[in-house]
Amino acid sequence: MSNLNTKATANNTYDAIVVGSGISGGWAAKELTEKGLKVLLLERGRNIEHIKDYTTATKKPWEFEHRGRITEAQKEAHPVQKRDYPYSEFNESYWVNDHDCPYTEIKRFDWYRGFHVGGKSLMWGRQSYRFSDLNFEDNLKDGHGVDWPIRYKDIAPWYDYVEKFAGISGQVEGWPALPDGQFLPPMEMNCVEKDVKKRIEDKWKKSRIMTIGRTANLTVPHGGRGSCQYRNLCSRGCPFGAYFSTQSSTLPAAVATGNLTLRPFSLVNTIIYDKETKKAKGVVVIDSETKETIEYFAKIVFVNGSTLGSTFLLLNSTSAEFPDGLGNGSGQLGHNLMDHHFRCGASGRAEGFDDKYTYGRRANGIYIPRYRNMGNDKRDYVRGFGYQGGASRGNWHADVAEMAFGAEFKDQMTTPGAWNMGLGGFGESLPYFENRVYIDKSKKDKWGQPVLAIDCEFKDNEQKMRVDMMNDAAEMLEASGIKDVKTYDNGSAPGMAIHEMGTARMGHDPKTSVLNKWNQMHEVKNVFVTDGSCMTSAACQNPSLTYMALTARACDFAVSELKKGNI
Amino acid sequence: MGGALSATTIGVFLDSCNSPSTKTNGKLFDDNQLKLITEVADIIIPTTSSPGAKAAGVGPFIALMVKDCYPEDAQKAFVKGLDALEEQSKDQFKKSFLEISPAERTQLLSKLREETIAATKAEQDKQKEADAQKTDPDKAKSQTENAGFASILPKDKPKTEPRFFSIIRDLTLLGYFTSEIGATKAMAYVDIPGRYDGCVDLKPGQKVWA
Numbered sequence: 001m002s003n004l005n006t007k008a009t010a011n012n013t014y015d016a017i018v019v020g021s022g023i024s025g026g027w028a029a030k031e032l033t034e035k036g037l038k039v040l041l042l043e044r045g046r047n048i049e050h051i052k053d054y055t056t057a058t059k060k061p062w063e064f065e066h067r068g069r070i071t072e073a074q075k076e077a078h079p080v081q082k083r084d085y086p087y088s089e090f091n092e093s094y095w096v097n098d099h100d101c102p103y104t105e106i107k108r109f110d111w112y113r114g115f116h117v118g119g120k121s122l123m124w125g126r127q128s129y130r131f132s133d134l135n136f137e138d139n140l141k142d143g144h145g146v147d148w149p150i151r152y153k154d155i156a157p158w159y160d161y162v163e164k165f166a167g168i169s170g171q172v173e174g175w176p177a178l179p180d181g182q183f184l185p186p187m188e189m190n191c192v193e194k195d196v197k198k199r200i201e202d203k204w205k206k207s208r209i210m211t212i213g214r215t216a217n218l219t220v221p222h223g224g225r226g227s228c229q230y231r232n233l234c235s236r237g238c239p240f241g242a243y244f245s246t247q248s249s250t251l252p253a254a255v256a257t258g259n260l261t262l263r264p265f266s267l268v269n270t271i272i273y274d275k276e277t278k279k280a281k282g283v284v285v286i287d288s289e290t291k292e293t294i295e296y297f298a299k300i301v302f303v304n305g306s307t308l309g310s311t312f313l314l315l316n317s318t319s320a321e322f323p324d325g326l327g328n329g330s331g332q333l334g335h336n337l338m339d340h341h342f343r344c345g346a347s348g349r350a351e352g353f354d355d356k357y358t359y360g361r362r363a364n365g366i367y368i369p370r371y372r373n374m375g376n377d378k379r380d381y382v383r384g385f386g387y388q389g390g391a392s393r394g395n396w397h398a399d400v401a402e403m404a405f406g407a408e409f410k411d412q413m414t415t416p417g418a419w420n421m422g423l424g425g426f427g428e429s430l431p432y433f434e435n436r437v438y439i440d441k442s443k444k445d446k447w448g449q450p451v452l453a454i455d456c457e458f459k460d461n462e463q464k465m466r467v468d469m470m471n472d473a474a475e476m477l478e479a480s481g482i483k484d485v486k487t488y489d490n491g492s493a494p495g496m497a498i499h500e501m502g503t504a505r506m507g508h509d510p511k512t513s514v515l516n517k518w519n520q521m522h523e524v525k526n527v528f529v530t531d532g533s534c535m536t537s538a539a540c541q542n543p544s545l546t547y548m549a550l551t552a553r554a555c556d557f558a559v560s561e562l563k564k565g566n567i
Numbered sequence: 568m569g570g571a572l573s574a575t576t577i578g579v580f581l582d583s584c585n586s587p588s589t590k591t592n593g594k595l596f597d598d599n600q601l602k603l604i605t606e607v608a609d610i611i612i613p614t615t616s617s618p619g620a621k622a623a624g625v626g627p628f629i630a631l632m633v634k635d636c637y638p639e640d641a642q643k644a645f646v647k648g649l650d651a652l653e654e655q656s657k658d659q660f661k662k663s664f665l666e667i668s669p670a671e672r673t674q675l676l677s678k679l680r681e682e683t684i685a686a687t688k689a690e691q692d693k694q695k696e697a698d699a700q701k702t703d704p705d706k707a708k709s710q711t712e713n714a715g716f717a718s719i720l721p722k723d724k725p726k727t728e729p730r731f732f733s734i735i736r737d738l739t740l741l742g743y744f745t746s747e748i749g750a751t752k753a754m755a756y757v758d759i760p761g762r763y764d765g766c767v768d769l770k771p772g773q774k775v776w777a
Contacts, residue, residue, distance in 0.1 A: 060747070060750075060758065061745040061746075061750055061756075061777070062745055062746050062747045062750065064745075065631070066631075066632060066635060066636055067628075067741055067742065067745040068745075069632070069636050069741075070636070071635040071636050072635065072636060072637065072638060073635075108720060187763060188763055188764070188765040188766075189765055190765035190766055191765060191766035193765070194765075194766070229759050229760065229761050230760040230761065230762055230763045231758075231759060231760065341719065343721070354769070355768060355769050356766055356767065356768065356769060357767050357768070357769040357773060358763070358764060358765055358766070358767065358776075359760060359762070359763065359764040359767050360757075360760035360761070360762050360763035360764060361760060361763075361776075362763040362765075394775065395775040402684055403680050403683060403684055403732070403733070403736060405610065405611040405612070405676065405680065405736060405739075406610070406611070406613065406673065407613050407615050410612050410613065410615055410619075410753065411615065413740070413744070413753075413775075414617075414753045414754050414774050414775055415774070415775060416769060416773060416774075416775050417775070457719075458719045462719060463718055463719050466719065490721055491719060491720050491721030491722055492719055492720070492721065493719075493720050493721055496721075
């Protein structure tokens with residue numbers, strides 16, 4: 001028997017295990033395999049093969065039975081996913097069945113999840129912005145959360161590195177709070193956006209700028225992948241490989257090394273801690289199809305199971321040494337959960353462009369980076385917000401009567417109507433200790449695991465910020481000559497922005513943080529956590545690009561430490 | 568009047584709605600009702616320089632959508648409204664809706680439209696009044712607004728009465744403009760644009776992009 005066990009252990013042993021195959025896990029697999037490590041990439045869900053399995057990607061609108069809407073039966077199986085627009089018939093199979101993987105909402109938290117190879121890298125919004133020192137210094141300056149253990153200079157070369165591979169299109173602006181990157185050519189603004197940009201930048205003398213969205217969509221062929229075809233159907237999976245995803249980008253690179261083993265249907269239940277070496281020695285996997293339990297072993301473990309997925313795994317990995325979760329001597333694991341708050345801004349009608357139109361469906365908008373609480377600007381809240389938005393010309397006509405029908409109405413509906421320009425804020429939320437997750441043993445998921453309880457809310461600082469988010473949008477639009485400007489605040493629940501961050505934060509001090517400046521667990525040196533859970537603050541920029549850069553940086557450090565025999 | 572459910576309709580409801588598991592196979596509408604839906608849709612989006620809703624197959628689409636994508640109360644309101652429209656036609660024109668002229672059909676739907684606008688407005692006014700009377704914000708909390716910082720959380724949309732005309736109009740527009748005929752003949756559809764031009768001259772007769 002012991003011989004068999006030894007053989008099984010040898011067969012199940014790799015240099016590195018990566019938990020999760022989404023944006024950051026795909027990067028970990030690529031970097032570690034390219035550095036010569038034998039890597040086991042574990043994914044809890046099914047495989048989705050690039051192009052072949054994008055079953056809706058080339059369907060025309062009329063080829064969808066419900067034209068994008070979801071059925072009552074689907075709503076019943078997806079009580080959380082159905083709360084907002086991302087869950088639709090167009091990519092229905094990419095979202096979890098909420099009954100299989102329940103969680104406890106102490107307060108409302110909308111948890112969007114996709115269990116499959118590629119994770120949310122298939123459905124993500126692709127907006128890709130660097131953090132700046134403004135963001136890395138905010139915690140230290142205003143005392144919320146702990147100080148980031150890194151500064152912009154530490155991560156800048158890694159932003160360069162990941163941008164060059166991923167392919168980010170954008171415009172160089174020379175705006176210090178939103179550093180420029182290694183950009184592919186920018187997408188074009190339409191004529192209304194160009195006019196609004198000029199007027200905003202003139203009026204505020206470039207203390208506010210508007211730029212085209214920086215997006216992980218290729219504007220020229222790049223790295224063997226095709227350029228964007230302007231179909232605006234990205235979230236179904238792109239048959240041209242024209243946006244960054246695990247499938248289009250990092251996975252093929254990892255596979256090409258010959259060093260990768262990808263195992264779908266592998267739900268990592270716990271990380272095994274070895275008290276002799278004070279390191280992790282492997283993981284326990286539940287085969288999510290057969291529910292069989294299997295152990296895998298490795299010298300290092302990268303945890304990339306999504307912010308709350310990773311933190312659940314760490315909390316669930318208890319031992320005599322770590323009764324409250326792996327590497328949780330600080331007691332910070334599960335705490336300081338953040339998300340962006342949004343759905344707040346203004347829009348109106350642009351005049352003077354009735355003779356102009358657009359061609360193609362641009363899967364991108366414009367971006368106004370943060371300008372609040374910078375320099376001499378001081379508000380009654382801390383931090384700030386950026387805007388996403390854009391102008392478009394659809395078939396909306398002001399003179400269409402309510403509930404109109406008939407021939408004349410049909411003619412109006414098929415004729416280009418008014419131009420509309422909108423700005424929607426994305427605001428930073430603070431890392432509140434009491435916004436937290438913990439294990440709830442009163443429920444079990446489909447695989448017999450306990451579930452996560454989520455206790456998170458936006459507070460006073462976020463609420464005050466929203467007043468500016470709404471009024472500034474209206475002010476900028478009015479200053480740009482936009483007519484009939486209307487403000488809106490549709491409310492925002494944590495989770496809705498799908499930018500959940502924190503719960504295993506980086507920091508200088510093992511007493512107040514879970515990870516060090518290399519995303520390495522302070523207390524378990526061969527475990528690295530490089531997804532959104534590592535974030536010490538949220539800034540207001542879309543965070544995925546930062547996960548990519550932190551992951552590549554951590555992989556470089558981990559392999560160098562491994563070679564030195566330090567881990 | 569004509570608000571009563573016809574015997575066949577009730578039968579269909581008993582078959583389809585009381586056992587949701589068989590819903591996808593069950594039928595919500597009989598052939599006559601399907602014809603009615605089709606003709607109503609074709610008044611909402613008629614044939615002009617491009618074919619209308621009937622040619623685009625919107626009738627069967629609406630029937631499918633009401634069956635698959637609407638809760639039971641909306642399904643009931645829809646069937647009730649459809650039957651009421653037929654009754655109205657018989658009262659006023661002594662004929663089925665299927666036998667009256669397009670002008671007469673338009674007349675009936677115009678009346679229904681006005682009633683629907685009025686009823687919707689009355690409901691909204693009532694809702695506003697109820698909101699204004701709410702002084703304790705805690706009372707506004709619902710299942711999804713449980714104990715959070717309620718002033719930032721999205722408010723649940725107030726439950727509104729499902730109305731036949733609103734539903735059939737919505738579904739006609741959705742079904743028509745996403746149909747092959749609607750998207751390619753009434754609007755302009757390009758499957759793979761291949762590029763983005765942010766500022767082109769609007770050409771005479773240019774249709775809106777689908």
